[in-house]
Amino acid sequence: MKLGVFVNDYKSTVETVDRLTAEKLGIIFIQNGVFHATIKDNGKASPILDKSANFYALSEDLATRGLTNTDVDSRVKVVTYSDVVDLIFNDYEKLIWV
Secondary structure: OEEEEEEOOOOOOHHHHHOOOOOEEEEEEOHHHHHHHOOOEOOEOOHHHHOOOEEEEEHHHHHHOOOOHHHOOOOEEEEOHHHHHHHHHHOOOEEEEO
16 A cells, blocks of 8 residues: 555654555644754754655645755655645545644
């Protein structure tokens, strides 16, 4: 199964995402979830980024929070709303929101 996961929170999603498995996993950071793509706790990246997945962060939500593409971890691709629509229709069979 190809699973797309929308992550819109920073604090309470790591354990949930750790339990997910799929043939192809895509994690799309939106709203406050974009902090997973940028914030470093004690110099370490978010543990979600250690998961074997494709990572995306919504550019509009980064900008709303005063962040830029240069603030984003190199494992995360910055995408637009249009790109997210393409991911939904072309890359992932199932979608969930955590």
